[in-house]
Amino acid sequence: MNKINKAACIGGGVIGGAWAARFVLAGIDVKIFDPHPEAERIIGEVMANAERAYGMLTMAPLPPKGRLTFAKSIEEAVQDADWIQESVPERLELKRGVLTQIDAAARPDALIGSSTSGLMPTDLQRDMKHPERMFVAHPYNPVYLLPLAELVGGEKTARSTLEEAKAKLAPIGMKGVIIQKEIEAFVGDRLLEAVWREGLWLIKDDICDTETLDDVIRYSFGIRWAQMGMFETYRIAGGEAGMRHFIAQFGPCLSWPWTKLTDVVDLTDELVDKIANQSDAQSGARGIRELERIRDQNLVGIMQALKAGDDGRGWGAGKLLTEFEDHLWANAKKPEVDLGDAKALHLVDTKVSAAWVDYNGHMTEHRYLQVFGDTSDALLRLIGVDLEYVRDGHSYYTVETHIRNLGEAKLGDALYATCQILSSDEKRLHIFSTIYNAATKEALATAEQMMLHVDSKAGKAVTAPEKVLAKLQAITEAHAALPKPEGVGRAVGQKR
Template sequence: MTPTDRPPIARAACVGGGVIGGGWIARFLLAGIDVDVHDPHPEARRIVGEVLDNARAAYGRLTGAPLPPEGRLTFHDDLETAVAEADWVQESVPERLDLKRAVLARIDAAARPQALIGSSTSGLLPTDLQEGLAHPGRLFVAHPYNPVYLLPLVEIVGGRQTAPEVVTDAIERLAAIGMKGVHIAKEIDAFVGDRLLEALWREALWLIKDGICDVETLDDVIRYSFGLRWAQMGLFQTYRIAGGEAGMRHFLAQFGPALKWPWTKLTDVVDLDEALVETIAAQSDAQNEGLSIRRLEQIRDGNLVAILQALKTGDEGRGWGAGKLLSEFETELWRRATPSGNEPAAQADEGHELVVPPAWADYNGHMTEHRYLQVFGEASDRLLARIGAGTDYVAAGGSYYTVETHLRHLGEAHAGDTLRVRTRILSSDDKRLHLLHDLGRADGETIATGEHMLLHVDRESGRSAGAPEHILSKISGILATQEPAPETEAIAGRAIRPAGNGAA
């Protein structure tokens, strides 16, 4: 990644490393941002480390785009040192106004003048948090949702003294780390998301209190029905569809009168007495017997990854909702990882290292077959990027298409294995590019090879065409500098042949 392609947040500081703070740390680190952390909790390093382990595993399943090198994580005993060099400071201490004011005052005094300061509060007003600050104009609420490293939404709420350009700047910076900042135009207790959640939560408590259902049934009603709709269309877009061809007006006319019916107890707050607390807690214990919090987090992350990946291919491949946002973020990651085409002649491949994610293992515990093709396809993409035929070149109308592939499985890969894939150019002319990929372990053992023949194509006509000189010269540069042919090259050009007579 060139200096001009670094994310707008080059260095972040997180004050507080609990559930939300740990999620922020993971989001920043996995976007390639160095993070300084201050949290006086004696177990802070362990807690953050466990959250980060889950986040890494989730990202391994979330995207095949080349993530930047993980940022550097540094813990500090002193708050002032932690925030001194940050571009963005995220405060995530417990939800007490006096505590947050005291911590934010220290952050404000120690942070660089141009640093943005976000508070993860889920309900305190930013104007109240700005009281006593020397530089209140740069403080705003940045309220995320758990897990922060997967759920992209952040509510951005300015106080009376927040500079308008700070809100705009914050939203733009969040986009660079794959997050969706939404500006809440007016201060209101609990903002927007928590107000909606609170309404549902109150009604849910009454349904349990009155014995209508137990907690598992209530969760099933949400997760098997409207929860899936909300994941990709929200509330109003969902209800617009419910109105049929006549749209939202028909829906409101048909279902609006129900608002006056005695369906809800939202105006009557349930008494959370000890008996109701014990009922809910016991039912929840039974529902989750044998499942630790970390295991529940892993299940949650896996489900969210699956939903986001599914939404990424929605709307006939154009993406939808949070999936479309993920697709746009991946496109930017590919762009950052792709040479601009103005660099000196490409050099030989130094190899690309990868760790086999758990989701890539099949019923035998081995990396499943189609993942080898994915690894080799991505290796081809990296080679094309190095010769100037990356995403920008494709957008301009030229591309290399794979017209023939030959895979050989020589060993086994398991979840957690560290592998390295190296790419050689076997031959080329103005239209053809013959590649051989070698996938092996650190000790040099080759476990698979992938041979690919690529054809240069003019995408507008859909026909083969000669590649331009700037690409051909980089191919020549690689051919001149790559190492002598390895043993695996001896198998290039072979094909699967029928077994002879007497074969078992």
Template sequence: MTRTLSRAACIGGGVIGGGWIARFLLDGTDVAVHDPHPDARRIIGEVLDNARRARARLISAPPVPEGRLSFHDDIAGAVEGAEYIQESVPERLDLKHEVFAAIEAAAAPGALIGSSTSGFKPSELREGATHPERIFVAHPFNPVYLVPLVELVGSGPQDEAILDRAADILARTGMHPLKIRREIDAHIADRLLEAVWRESLWLVKDDIATTQEIDDAIRFGFGLRWAQMGLFETYRIAGGEAGMKHFIDQFGPALKWPWTKLMDVPEMTEELSAKIAAQSDAQSGQHTIRELERIRDDNLIGILHALRANGWGAGETLRAMEERAFAQAHARAAHAAPDPAAPLELHRAKVGGDWLDYNGHMTEFRYLQVFGDATDAFLGHIGMDADYRAQGLSVYTVETHIRHLAETGAGANLTVRTTLLGFDAKRIRLHHEMVDGAGTVQATAEHMLMHVDTQAGRACPMGAPLTERLAALAPGQSALPAPDHAGRPIRDIGWPLGEPA
């Protein structure tokens, strides 16, 4: 069972630190920040804008209420009361030691202290620490609010318990903690990246390829395979039916061929630096950094959605994260106390730009998504939670009728008003009314739901607490006027078109 984190502190709010802040904050954790940079609030605010945009596109579950963000002038104020502290200051060991000393002087005794360092080992970070056992490496990847991997590194077997605690907490935020077996410079992922980086520098220096051509070789080629299978599984497939052993036997001799200059690194002269910068400007200079970040985020979201649909790799992490978000939304709905004699307002949504069709209006399937999420919110309200489903019981939608009444545009804030039209031992009949911020009805939906035994695959009577909560709602809901269109089928159209059937 993952631990719920109520308060975190982030020391440093740059590219990585800002991503950590967003990751924690959007998961509902209060975040206290210390960063002496004069533009820290603006930079973190821009990162949060991108993170909120990405989170809304990534997860279909209702958003978790954000945690509270606070800025502090000193480290002591930021770490006070924090259960988890993430250090993301520049890669200077003396600076990190100074920061850890200030953290330890003010942090609660049981607080975990993770470092975002990409290269230093925990044993180096712990030099001079008062309580070295609680300092460890928690190395993420940019953008931290989307990429799930975090490398957790301690100094030996004695650190297993603290790494387990950290993994438990970070998994709850939708991350994939990878515990490194033994400390080593640059951990695992950056050592692999460094190998590709060194080879790439030689290819540019020797005029074999430009920065764009190297990036194209990755993004149109092996990068696509690596994104969902990694290195060894990719090569296992390359070995055909004979598998990995055949691949190694076939390509093993190439290890002695002059294909790499891993330890022979080109000197980073001013000429080479300028060459790389000029090629990079030609490749991507037409976009601002914020535009590139949004392009990157959108591409990552698409890949993650595909992996989720296939139940593979990082998609499994996303699915678990989304299921937790739905469970939290259902729990909030179950504890809500709306007026039972009025339509229930249990779900809200905002129309993003990617929800639009070629006419510039909300596309058809998004209406069904909003109404489906509203149905889930209602089911959560009456007690259909994970514990109820664990009994092998659930509620399925068996019929839906949607009316599109307005042209819903980008940015519209939508509220769904839900009315219980009726229920019996096995069925629930709902009516949803989707309204915008001005109260204009955009669409309506009528759903017939069936209670099922998921193991037997057939309908069955509902149990507690659904029956009790539906009965409690019934007096107030039954007093509401039924919509005049409820239960009305689409009018028959004859053939030829326009003639009575």
């Protein structure tokens, strides 16, 4: 099965805790073992940041959160898991010993991944009884947002293990890339080490300081790499003649004395102090958790921007996010409602996350529209207008919305939204939705919306198919018996 049902995380530091967050937010129960006395606090903070990031990342319905359990031993953590992720410190003997313990206690069919940044899987699997199911799954920080995992097998790793791992990562929004040959530091860290080494020389030789170096990256090629990587970017730089022209034009530069990549910087105390002092001046006023939240918010913004492609599917990490959201929608719990029930449909349950509030701690204005959009989307799925329907070229487009804000939603408040159909015909759908505080049942906001059924390619309103109209008509007839909601037909500024 291409699905992780239960996971175990051995080691709960920066990487291990973020792996746990990725699994839990994908609806997977996780057992974690970390002997650090403050492991629960540290992982709790990572989980809070991850939930905040996901609140910004997607409006698709996440599955119910998995259960996170702290185990008292490696054996307890791994015994029921079908994916085990080892993320202990980068010391060969330590990792080898931990992996051997995991191997002895885990189910024979469990996959065992190591988060190592550069140790060879052949060395790691040396003492295992079932080395064929062990591999490197090298992620990037933060694991709960950055979707890549380099999958590297050792001499005894079965190819089918790598293929299975790749398939199981996809439903949790990750891109598994299989590296064909094991090599120290794999692919990503080799590229990073090259840039890092050159950067150290530029700081040592006083060419620039750390902030200037970071600015050069983030305001130029860093943005390009985020969506096309290196080789596709350089193909464009070659113009109409493509990569051959680029190499012919810039290839000779490789022999010029531009780089010190073959030289190793001597990290003297003086150089370490220089780098640390410049880094403190650059961002030391902010604590680590604040920097993590800023990083996450920036990454979410970039990934959201990359979703907007001319084909509607996105580019790079944005395309992967679109595919992950498709998976979430396809597996979302369908509203359990009676189409012929004479009451407003309860369609959405949500909670005000930290990403949804303003400086007053209240839900920001555009989040009300988001919840109303989620409500109308849930209604459309109920009548058969789902992702497949939209891909076939038809949908309902909202052409008018009137929102009233009646109360305040605050951080942590549980909300639910209902929808009443006021009228419908072959092309039009007129609805009235209300957001409530789940605890007090107070109405916080209402939205009256008019939608048209359209042919997306033709760009015009068309008659909906009979199978959609039949479900729609059943709800419309039932809702005709309901009283008209207070606020229907109001205009902005109209006196009460």
